[in-house]
Amino acid sequence: xxxxDNLGFGFGIALNPINIFYSFVGVLFGTLVGVLPGLGAVATxxxxxxxxxxxxxxxxxxxxAGIYYGxxxxxxxxxxLVNLPGExxxxxxxxxxxxxxxxxxxxxxxxxxxxxxxxxxxxxxxxIAIAGPLLASVALAFGPADYFSLMxxxxxxxxxxxxxxxxxxxxxxFIGLLIGVIGIDFATSVARFTFGIPxxxxxxxxxxxxxxxxxxxxxxxxxxxxxxxxxxxxxxRLWPTLAELRSMMPGTLRGTALGGFLGLLPGGGPTLAxxxxxSLEKKVSRTPEEFGQGHIGGVAAPEAANNAAAQTSFIPLLxxxxxxxxxxxxxxxxxxxxxxxxxxxxxxxxxTLFWGLIASMWVGNFMLVxxxxxxxxxxxxxxxxxxxxxxxxxxxxxxxxxYSINYSALDILFASGFGLFGYILYKLGCEPAPMxxxxxxxxMIEENLRQALLISRGDPMVFLERPISLTFLIFTAALLLxxxxxxxRSKREVAFEED
Amino acid sequence: xxxxxxADSATAIMFLGLGIFTLIYGAQYPMGxxxxxxxxxxPRIIGIGLxxxxxxxxxxxxxxxxxxVYLGSLRPLLFVLAGTVSFGLLLExxxxxxxxxxxxxxxxxxxxxxxxxxxxxxxxxxIAAIVLIFTxxxxxxxxxxxxx
Numbered sequence: 057x058x059x060x061d062n063l064g065f066g067f068g069i070a071l072n073p074i075n076i077f078y079s080f081v082g083v084l085f086g087t088l089v090g091v092l093p094g095l096g097a098v099a100t101x102x103x104x105x106x107x108x109x110x111x112x113x114x115x116x117x118x119x120x121a122g123i124y125y126g127x128x129x130x131x132x133x134x135x136x137l138v139n140l141p142g143e144x145x146x147x148x149x150x151x152x153x154x155x156x157x158x159x160x161x162x163x164x165x166x167x168x169x170x171x172x173x174x175x176x177x178x179x180x181x182x183x184i185a186i187a188g189p190l191l192a193s194v195a196l197a198f199g200p201a202d203y204f205s206l207m208x209x210x211x212x213x214x215x216x217x218x219x220x221x222x223x224x225x226x227x228x229x230f231i232g233l234l235i236g237v238i239g240i241d242f243a244t245s246v247a248r249f250t251f252g253i254p255x256x257x258x259x260x261x262x263x264x265x266x267x268x269x270x271x272x273x274x275x276x277x278x279x280x281x282x283x284x285x286x287x288x289x290x291x292x293r294l295w296p297t298l299a300e301l302r303s304m305m306p307g308t309l310r311g312t313a314l315g316g317f318l319g320l321l322p323g324g325g326p327t328l329a330x331x332x333x334x335s336l337e338k339k340v341s342r343t344p345e346e347f348g349q350g351h352i353g354g355v356a357a358p359e360a361a362n363n364a365a366a367q368t369s370f371i372p373l374l375x376x377x378x379x380x381x382x383x384x385x386x387x388x389x390x391x392x393x394x395x396x397x398x399x400x401x402x403x404x405x406x407x408t409l410f411w412g413l414i415a416s417m418w419v420g421n422f423m424l425v426x427x428x429x430x431x432x433x434x435x436x437x438x439x440x441x442x443x444x445x446x447x448x449x450x451x452x453x454x455x456x457x458x459y460s461i462n463y464s465a466l467d468i469l470f471a472s473g474f475g476l477f478g479y480i481l482y483k484l485g486c487e488p489a490p491m492x493x494x495x496x497x498x499x500m501i502e503e504n505l506r507q508a509l510l511i512s513r514g515d516p517m518v519f520l521e522r523p524i525s526l527t528f529l530i531f532t533a534a535l536l537l538x539x540x541x542x543x544x545r546s547k548r549e550v551a552f553e554e555d
Numbered sequence: 556x557x558x559x560x561x562a563d564s565a566t567a568i569m570f571l572g573l574g575i576f577t578l579i580y581g582a583q584y585p586m587g588x589x590x591x592x593x594x595x596x597x598p599r600i601i602g603i604g605l606x607x608x609x610x611x612x613x614x615x616x617x618x619x620x621x622x623x624v625y626l627g628s629l630r631p632l633l634f635v636l637a638g639t640v641s642f643g644l645l646l647e648x649x650x651x652x653x654x655x656x657x658x659x660x661x662x663x664x665x666x667x668x669x670x671x672x673x674x675x676x677x678x679x680x681x682i683a684a685i686v687l688i689f690t691x692x693x694x695x696x697x698x699x700x701x702x703x
Contacts, residue, residue, distance in 0.1 A: 106695075107689075107693055107695075110693055110694065110695075223608055223611050223612055223615075224566060224608075224612065226604075226608055227566075227570045227605065227608035227609070227612070230570075230601055230604040230605045230608060231573065231605070233597075233601050233604075234573070234577060234598070234601050234605070237597060237598050237601065241594045243592070243594075244585075244593060244594040246584055246585075246594035248581075248584060248594055248598065249580065249581070249598075272635065272636075272639055275631075275635055276631045276632050276635050276636075276665075279631035279635065279665050279666065280627050280628060280631050280632075444663070444666050444668055445673075445677060447662065448658070448659040448662050448663060448674075448677060448678075448681065449677075449681050451635065451638060451639060451658060451659075451662050452642075452655055452658055452659065452681050452682075452685060453685070454639075455639055455642045455643065455646075455658065456651075456685055456689060456695075456697060459646060459697065460689070460695045460697070463696070465643050465644070465646050465647045466643070467643075468639060468640075468642060468643030468646065469640060469643045469644075471639070472636055472639040472640050472643065475635070475636060475639065476632070476636060479632055480569075483562075483624055483625070483626065484562050484565055484566045484569065484624065485562050485566070485622075486566060502597045505592070505597070506592045509589045509590055509592065510590055510591070510592075512590075513590045514588055514589035514590030514591075515589075516589065
């Protein structure tokens with residue numbers, strides 16, 4: 057079997073001591089930022105992005121991916137123990153997890169979260185290994201017009217499935233596209249929107265925007281909020297009984313399936329998956345009234361779903377070069393920093409990276425179970441570090457990180473400007489994540505649009521005449537139409553009310 | 556008289572402003588034709604998109620009364636940005652020790668608690684950790700001491 061050969065090859069890379077080390081650093085940081093409220097995976101990955109430049113590409117991606125799925129584990133720990141979700145995807149876990157903890161089953165709730173995450177992670181990784189190469193071979197047939205339509209579909213899909221106002225989110229994509237235009241245009245060698253500043257000729261780096269908005273801007277917002285009172289629940293018996301294992305199994309299976317599918321969609325990701333899995337579990341349950349009172353399925357299903365989605369959201373990135381959420385946009389940034397272009401040829405041209413990453417996810421998930429179950433006491437201690445000690449550290453690391461991208465102090469000033477912009481966006485209720493997607497995809501969209509219209513001699517019908525392109529555009533139109541339908545719209549609002 | 560600005564109208568103004576700016580500032584770049592897109596072709600699409608979004612949000616703000624913009628205390632904003640901007644201005648000439656100390660001290664004024672001993676220890680340990688991790692372990696060249 058070719059699949060097993062490839063997986064064996066991947067494990068050869070992932071089990072190399074140096075790569076185990078990078079995976080460990082990734083999941084350790086991921087758990088830490090997942091535990092700490094006020095610092096998310098997006099901010100952490102953008103902080104560490106410049107540092108990964110000194111590593112080999114596969115090591116960099118293995119570490120950054122570890123942060124992403126590690127944060128899902130850490131986020132659920134605080135959700136269960138202090139009713140304080142460290143990540144948005146753990147919001148639903150807090151509903152039943154915290155109730156279980158209050159009834160003296162904190163250890164079992166933690167074990168349920170970790171074990172169902174491990175199961176889902178294992179399946180999710182297997183899905184990438186099987187579906188990745190298949191999808192990539194299909195994508196090899198794509199022309200510029202198809203890519204343009206695919207990216208439009210990806211952006212619109214990302215917006216519709218993300219929370220908040222759709223119109224504002226589309227506006228944020230346009231702002232991202234505008235930032236992406238800054239710099240010298242490759243095709244015409246014209247310096248655009250540089251305001252005569254020579255350093256802007258290379259454009260504004262993704263890290264500068266991400267660290268400004270998610271690092272500096274988030275810090276300002278966190279400081280403006282009053283601190284929540286934290287009440288800790290003691291961790292008791294850790295290992296679930298056989299009966300408890302049996303009762304969490306159906307939820308884990310359903311959560312894995314639903315999360316794995318939702319992770320594939322543009323805009324899909326851990327948060328959407330966790331919310332959907334929780335409502336599905338409640339719907340199929342024979343005792344829906346027990347949900348919110350400490351039902352084990354209410355922990356198992358969303359935890360399985362968010363981890364499965366975190367894994368499968370790598371598929372569109374690695375096979376099509378299409379980021380489905382802000383973290384994936386940063387991953388594209390990381391690949392490009394190493395001179396790699398994400399797309400269908402990545403699997404063939406960079407087998408070390410693709411198969412090494414997949415195998416490392418398995419290794420990382422096992423390390424996470426060890427990190428989060430027996431060592432849970434350490435994370436509780438971390439939670440007690442007051443924010444007033446934490447945020448100056450975040451700011452210094454942010455500034456140094458921004459500086460180290462181009463050794464340019466001017467970039468720190470730009471990042472400060474984006475910090476201010478992030479603060480304004482927060483006050484206006486505009487979600488900044490779509491801006492990162494626009495920024496990453498902007499230059500690619502312009503390039504594909506240019507080439508498609510050059511080939512068709514300026515005829516815009518090319519986007520409708522090519523079947524692949526037409527399919528994506530029909531999907532896009534269908535998504536937009538669905539949003540206008542009032543019934544679906546109200547459902548979507550209900551789903552995000554708890555957010 | 557107090558002007559109450561709804562979040563929707565403020566957002567509409569932001570998008571409309573950006574759209575107008577993009578179209579006017581971008582007018583200096585040649586438009587080209589569809590088959591030979593000039594440097595100004597894509598920026599014009601973006602500018603129009605921003606205007607449409609701004610107009611849609613603006614229309615909605617007339618129809619319903621949404622939440623107003625709540626500014627809250629400006630203290631975190633001012634001190635955090637003062638800290639990072641000073642860090643950017645000081646780093647290359649003054650070095651990390653000076654710039655980092657200024658950033659930690661300034662940003663701590665964003666909170667109500669300021670204990671001199673605690674902040675001094677914090678600044679010292681952060682700078683020491685950065686020097687160890689970034690310059691020694693990762694080999695990133697950061698100016699550490701002043702060079703005038």
